[in-house]
Structures are given as C-alpha cells and as structure tokens.
Amino acid sequence: MAYTRRMATAIQASDLVRRFGEVEAVRGVSLEVAEGEIYGFLGPNGAGKSTIVRILTTLLQPTSGSGAVLGHDVVSEQTTVRRLIGVALQEAGLDPKQTGRELLTLQGKLYGLRGGVLAEQVREVTELVGLSDAIDRRIQTYSGGMKRRLDLASALLHRPRVLFLDEPTTGLDPLSRALIWDRIRELRERFGATIFLTTQYLEEADELADRVAIIDMGRIVRQGSPAALKAEVGADVIDVAVDERESGAARVAIEELQSSGELPKGELRGTETGYTLFVPDGPQNIAVLIRGLDRAGVRFGAVSVSRPTLDDVFLAATGGRMADAAERSTAGEERTPEPAGRSA
Amino acid sequence: MSASTAAAEPRTLAAPAGFVSDVVAITTRSIRGILREPELFIFALIIPVFFFIVQVGALGDLARTAMHIPSYAAFQLPISILFAAASTSGGNALVLDISNGYWDKLSVTPVRRSALVVGTLFGELFAVLGYSLALLIFGYIIGVRFAGNDLVGALGLLGLTLLFGVGFAAVSISVALATGSVRATQSTFIIFFPLLFLTPSALPRELMTGWFEKAVSVNPITYVVEAARSFLIGPINGGVIFKGALAAALFSALTFALTALAFRRRVRMG
Numbered sequence: 001m002a003y004t005r006r007m008a009t010a011i012q013a014s015d016l017v018r019r020f021g022e023v024e025a026v027r028g029v030s031l032e033v034a035e036g037e038i039y040g041f042l043g044p045n046g047a048g049k050s051t052i053v054r055i056l057t058t059l060l061q062p063t064s065g066s067g068a069v070l071g072h073d074v075v076s077e078q079t080t081v082r083r084l085i086g087v088a089l090q091e092a093g094l095d096p097k098q099t100g101r102e103l104l105t106l107q108g109k110l111y112g113l114r115g116g117v118l119a120e121q122v123r124e125v126t127e128l129v130g131l132s133d134a135i136d137r138r139i140q141t142y143s144g145g146m147k148r149r150l151d152l153a154s155a156l157l158h159r160p161r162v163l164f165l166d167e168p169t170t171g172l173d174p175l176s177r178a179l180i181w182d183r184i185r186e187l188r189e190r191f192g193a194t195i196f197l198t199t200q201y202l203e204e205a206d207e208l209a210d211r212v213a214i215i216d217m218g219r220i221v222r223q224g225s226p227a228a229l230k231a232e233v234g235a236d237v238i239d240v241a242v243d244e245r246e247s248g249a250a251r252v253a254i255e256e257l258q259s260s261g262e263l264p265k266g267e268l269r270g271t272e273t274g275y276t277l278f279v280p281d282g283p284q285n286i287a288v289l290i291r292g293l294d295r296a297g298v299r300f301g302a303v304s305v306s307r308p309t310l311d312d313v314f315l316a317a318t319g320g321r322m323a324d325a326a327e328r329s330t331a332g333e334e335r336t337p338e339p340a341g342r343s344a
Numbered sequence: 345m346s347a348s349t350a351a352a353e354p355r356t357l358a359a360p361a362g363f364v365s366d367v368v369a370i371t372t373r374s375i376r377g378i379l380r381e382p383e384l385f386i387f388a389l390i391i392p393v394f395f396f397i398v399q400v401g402a403l404g405d406l407a408r409t410a411m412h413i414p415s416y417a418a419f420q421l422p423i424s425i426l427f428a429a430a431s432t433s434g435g436n437a438l439v440l441d442i443s444n445g446y447w448d449k450l451s452v453t454p455v456r457r458s459a460l461v462v463g464t465l466f467g468e469l470f471a472v473l474g475y476s477l478a479l480l481i482f483g484y485i486i487g488v489r490f491a492g493n494d495l496v497g498a499l500g501l502l503g504l505t506l507l508f509g510v511g512f513a514a515v516s517i518s519v520a521l522a523t524g525s526v527r528a529t530q531s532t533f534i535i536f537f538p539l540l541f542l543t544p545s546a547l548p549r550e551l552m553t554g555w556f557e558k559a560v561s562v563n564p565i566t567y568v569v570e571a572a573r574s575f576l577i578g579p580i581n582g583g584v585i586f587k588g589a590l591a592a593a594l595f596s597a598l599t600f601a602l603t604a605l606a607f608r609r610r611v612r613m614g
Contacts, residue, residue: 057452061612079454083358087452093445097380098373109369110453112359121357138380154449158358 009071010035010162010194011056016065018051025051027218028065033196033211035070035161038188040209040226041198042310044325048218049198050090053166056196057087069162083111086160088151090167090198096140100131100150103139104157111158125153129183145176152183162194163187169204177204184208200322202310214314216325221317226310233308233316235266236282238289241301242274250275253296254289262288269315272324274301276315282306358454366459367466370450374467377437378474388431388475392424393482399423403546411547415577421483422501422572423545426565428475429509430536434468435516439529442520442610457611461603464517465510472509476502483576491578500585501575504592508568511596512536514603521606543569567591 011033018026026048033039041049054060056067058078067074069081094103101122108118126135129149134142142150148168155163165184169177185208187193199205205212206226214222214229222229242250247270254275257263266279279285282305293300314322361369378384400417407416438461441447450460480498490497516532523529542559543566544552552560560566571588574580 059448059451082452082454084356085452087449089445089448089452091445091448093441093447093449095373095377095441095446097377102373102376106369106373107449107453110361110366110450110455111357112361112365112454113357117357151449159356160358161356 008034010037011039011067011069011196013052013056013067014065016052016055016067017063018048018055018060019063025218026055026062029215029218029220030065031213031220031223033194035194036188036192037210038184038195038197038208040205040212041196041215042200042202042205042209042212042314043198043215044200044322047215047325049200049215050166051218052215053087053089053164053196053198057085057164058082083158084160085162085164086155086158086193087164088148088155088166088168090170094139094147094150094154097138099138100126100135100142100153103150104135104154107154108157113158121157121159125156128156128186129153130179145172145179148172148176148180149183152180156187159191160193162196165195165197167198167200170200181207202322206310212310214310214317216314216318216320222313229310229313230308233278233312235278235280235308236285236305237308237312238277238279238282238286238303238305239271240274240277240289240293240303243299243301246299247274249296250293250298250300253293253298256296257288257292262292267316269319271315271321276312278308278312278316361454363456363459366455367463370455370459370463371466371470374437374464375470378467378471385471385474385478388428388471389478391431392427392475392479395427396420396424399546407547411551413548413577415488417483417486418488418576419573421479421488421576422569423540423543425476425479425501425505426508426540426569426572427536428479429472429505430512430540431475431533432468432471432509432513432516434464434471434513435518435520435529435532436526437467438464438517439520439524439526442524443526458607461517461521461607465513468513469506469510472506472513473502476505476509488576490575492575492580496580497575501572504568504572504585504588507589507592507596508565511592511599514596514599518599518602518606521603521610524610539563539565540569542566544573545569564591564595568595 009032011031013029013031016026016029017024029052041052043049051060055062056069056074058074058081061075070084072080072084074081104122104125105118108121113121126132129152131146131149131153134146139147139150152165152168169180172180181204184195184197188195197208209226211224212226212229213220224232240250254263254268254277258265263285264279266277269276277289286303286305290303311322318325399420404416407413407419413419447460451457515535516529519532520529542563544560549557549560549566549570567587568591571585574584
C-alpha cells in the first residue's frame with residue numbers, strides 16, 4: 001500500500017515532438033524504460049538526443065507529446081520529477097571558483113539534504129567516483145575527466161532512482177571512459193538505479209546498455225537489445241573500398257553476382273568509401289566477391305569482413321554511417337532535419 | 345510530510361528544502377565567488393577613485409570660491425560610492441552560469457528557480473556593501489566626515505546605496521536572463537552613464553540651467569545623489585532623504601519588474 005506509486009516503468013515518453021522555430025529537432029519519439037534498466041540512446045551529433053534528455057529532465061517543454069518519470073509527468077509534476085532524478089548533462093557546467101566539496105554540498109542542500117546525512121553522502125559519492133584526493137581543490141584545477149566524474153557524483157548525491165547521463169564520456173580519453181563505465185555499472189548493481197544514457201559511441205552503448213534505441217534526425221529508427229539489433233541485421237558485413245570512378249561499375253558487378261546466385265541476395269549499401277554488403281557467411285562470400293569484381297575488371301581497394309556492429313544497424317536503418325551523419329550536422333547545434341530518403 | 349514522501353519514494357534521499365534554505369545556499373555560493381575574485385573588487389574601485397581624485401583636484405578650489413562648497417571631496421564622495429555600486433557584476437556571474445551550463449545543472453534540482461536569482465542579488469548586495477565601506481574608509485582617511493551623527497550618516501548612506509545598487513544589479517541580471525549573452529550583459533554598464541551623469545554630479549542643481557537642468561530634474565537618480573550627499577555635506581533634511589529613498593525604491597521596483605519578466609522568459613525557454 002505504501003508503494004502504490006511504484007511501477008515497473010521508470011521512464012515513459014509518448015510521441016514527443018519539439019520544434020525550435022522551423023526546425024523539428026524531435027519528431028515523435030515514444031519509448032519506455034523499465035526500472036533497473038540501463039537504456040542506451042545512440043545517435044550521431046545533432047540527432048536530437050540532448051533535446052529528449054532536456055525534455056525528460058524538465059529543462060525543456062515538449063511542443064507536443066508527453067513524458068513521465070516513475071509515473072510523474074515531466075511538465076505538470078516538475079518538482080516531484082526533479083527529486084526522483086539525477087542528471088549529468090553533456091556540458092558539465094561546474095562553477096570553477098568553487099571546490100568540489102563546496103559544489104557537492106550546495107547541490108545536496110538544494111535536494112534538502114542536511115548535516116550528517118549530507119556530509120556522509122558527499123563522502124560516499126566522492127569515493128565512488130574516485131575524487132577523494134582532489135575534492136577540496138578548486139574545480140578550475142580539474143581535468144576534463146575529473147569534471148565529468150564530479151558532475152556524475154553531484155548527480156548521485158540524493159540517491160536518485162532514475163539517472164540521466166547525457167554523453168558522459170564524450171571527449172574523454174579511453175582510460176577515463178573505462179572508469180566512468182565501471183562506475184555506471186556499479187551504480188546499477190549497488191542502488192538498482194535506472195540509467196538513461198545517451199552516447200555517440202557504439203562501443204559504449206554495446207558495453208553498457210541492456211537496451212538501445214538508435215536515433216537519427218529526431219526519430220527512433222531501431223530499438224532493442226544490442227544483441228537482438230545486431231541479429232536483426234542477420235548477416236556478416238563485407239566492406240569493400242571502391243574508387244569513386246569505379247563506383248557504378250562496382251555496383252553493376254555486385255548486382256550481377258547477386259542475380260546470378262553466386263552471391264546470396266543481401267542488402268547492398270553505398271557508403272562514403274565504397275559499398276557495404278550484408279550477407280550470411282562472410283568469409284565464404286568475400287572470396288566470391290573479390291573474384292567477381294576482378295573478373296568484371298573493377299579496381300577496388302581494401303576488402304574486409306566483420307560481424308555486424310551497432311553502426312551496421314544504424315547503416316541498415318538510416319542508409320548512412322553514424323560518423324557521416326554527425327559530419328553533416330552543424331557542430332554543437334541540433335541538426336536541421338533533412339527530407340527522408342537521402343541518396344546513398 | 346517528509347514521511348509520506350519517504351513512503352512513496354523509498355530510495356531517494358531528496359526532501360523539500362524550502363525557499364529560505366535555497367536562497368541561503370545560493371547566496372553563500374555567490375558571496376564565495378565574489379570573495380574569490382578580489383581583482384574584480386579592485387577594478388570596481390579603481391575608476392571611481394580615479395574619477396574622484398581628478399574631479400576634486402580640478403574643481404575643488406573653484407567649488408569653494410564659486411559654488412561655496414567648503415569640501416568638494418565630501419560633495420564628490422557619494423558620486424564615487426554610487427559609481428562603484430553600479431559596477432557590480434551580478435549579471436555577469438549569472439550569464440556565465442547560463443552559458444556554461446551551471447544554471448541548467450542547478451535547475452534540474454528541486455530548487456525554486458527564483459531562489460537562483462534572489463541569491464545572486466543578495467550576493468550583489470554584499471559586493472555593494474564592500475565597495476561602499478571601502479570608499480567610506482577612503483573618504484575618512486582623506487578627511488571627509490558625516491554632517492550629523494556618524495551612525496545615522498553611515499547607515500543612511502549605506503542603506504540608500506544598497507537600494508540603488510541592488511536595483512542596478514537587477515538591470516544586468518535581467519539582461520543576462522533575457523539574452524543569455526555575455527556581451528549584452530557586460531554592455532548594460534552603458535546605461536550607467538546617463539543615469540549617473542545626468543545628475544548634480546559635478547555641481548549643485550541650483551546652479552544648473554536650460555535643458556540640462558530639466559533632464560537632471562526628471563532623472564530619479566538625481567534625488568538619490570542629493571539624499572546621499574546630504575549625509576556628508578548637510579543639512580540633513582528629512583524631505584531630501586525621503587525623496588532619495590523613494591527614488592531609489594522606485595528605480596529598484598522598476599528593475600525588479602524587468603527581472604521578473606526576464607526570469608519568466610528564461611524559465612519558459614528552458
């Protein structure tokens with residue numbers, strides 16, 4: 001009876017739309033995250049990830065649609081939602097003139113923590129993120145990685161039940177990244193917190209998330225566990241580099257191989273560097289492909305075969321590689337949505 | 345209240361903090377930030393002190409003979425104090441928070457967002473108090489004294505300066521909230537020139553003529569200057585002080601209204 005509000009759904013969004021003037025940054029996003037889940041939100045720069053996080057963390061109102069955290073509406077029950085969530089934003093805006101401890105103490109006070117509880121929480125989160133030695137230094141002396149860890153610590157002070165981490169490792173070196181990953185796993189194990197994590201790193205989503213949503217141009221294009229998404233691609237991935245002048249000939253040659261049955265029918269995608277072919281039994285078929293291209297007199301560069309990654313899932317879903325999608329976006333701004341059906 | 349919160353949300357430690365507690369926490373942080381940038385304190389004092397020395401040096405003797413002002417230093421000191429009070433950087437601190445993301449970080453806590461603004465304003469009051477005291481001590485050293493009772497003079501002058509200073513800080517805070525632009529916020533300093541120099545800053549209003557006298561008479565800051573000055577050169581006149589306090593209060597009420605509008609705009613924008 002005491003826990004009547006407790007639900008299995010930690011985060012829920014229905015048809016969220018957000019426009020900035022003419023630009024539709026979020027175009028009808030619906031999602032559900034179960035309690036205790038680590039949910040990865042993967043997409044290139046400017047795909048709308050941060051906008052969705054800002055809506056779900058009460059910082060921004062949706063143009064239409066609704067969102068809720070543990071059953072509390074993010075627009076009409078802001079204060080309740082704010083008490084339940086912890087947020088580490090992408091821009092770790094930390095007052096450089098304060099010490100780490102001062103920043104955490106201020107943050108704790110705003111969450112209504114007092115006295116002994118506050119001091120103990122500050123000690124605990126500082127230890128958790130490995131900043132105990134630096135906590136009394138001014139933040140202006142911190143490295144980028146330390147600032148991120150302090151930001152993470154400040155998001156944990158009040159033991160939030162749902163944690164939003166917006167690109168927690170963007171721009172960090174591999175060592176700092178691994179350290180943050182460990183902390184995130186530990187958080188879930190120790191406190192059972194639900195974690196909503198946005199990232200533009202495939203490995204990060206793969207490593208951490210129970211479920212991943214792939215977002216591009218303000219829409220979720222695929223959703224599921226990393227393994228299931230990769231299985232959906234259902235094939236090995238053969239990449240072949242082809243010079244631009246040979247591009248047409250290569251496509252003709254590959255399609256001929258497919259129609260003659262030498263290569264199994266599978267999705268063929270043009271990429272910035274050549275072609276990507278989704279086929280079962282890559283090692284066997286890479287030989288067929290090389291022989292076929294050779295026979296057709298097509299000059300080609302490196303050929304490789306790999307198991308599908310989340311980037312291949314992204315490619316299969318959107319027709320572009322994540323890195324290319326990010327390049328097309330204006331740095332630091334929401335990308336202007338383009339009409340669907342970009343040429344490959 | 346806290347028991348029911350705990351029952352409904354078993355694992356979070358967050359509890360309602362209350363507006364006063366929020367304001368105290370934010371004010372403490374603002375004051376700490378001010379104390380940690382003593383160079384800003386020095387910069388805010390250099391120009392008023394320089395201005396004071398030049399004015400008194402150039403016009404001191406003339407004022408004594410032509411305007412019958414026995415101590416031009418006492419006549420000028422309130423101008424320097426109001427000058428310094430208008431050099432506060434409240435908007436600058438806030439716009440930095442907005443542009444680097446710290447405002448967002450504070451805004452996702454359950455803090456009442458108005459406490460973020462009120463706390464910053466209180467921090468500014470602290471800075472204004474610091475500037476005013478420093479200049480009063482400077483004045484004391486060079487021989488400027490209050491006209492009547494020292495305590496009444498000090499409290500009156502400081503009170504008036506705080507009221508004016510907080511109103512002035514609210515202007516730059518409004519611009520910070522409305523625009524989120526560092527450059528726009530810094531340039532609000534410009535409005536200070538008409539406000540503080542279309543006043544009897546160099547000579548008494550009785551000696552002015554023409555359009556200048558008219559412009560000076562409609563500027564509310566004129567009455568703040570005259571009231572502040574009366575504590576140092578006398579006579580201490582209830583009417584003059586009341587007019588000054590009223591002008592400062594109206595000025596601050598106007599700028600607070602601007603702040604409230606800008607604040608609502610900022611909160612709506614998210």
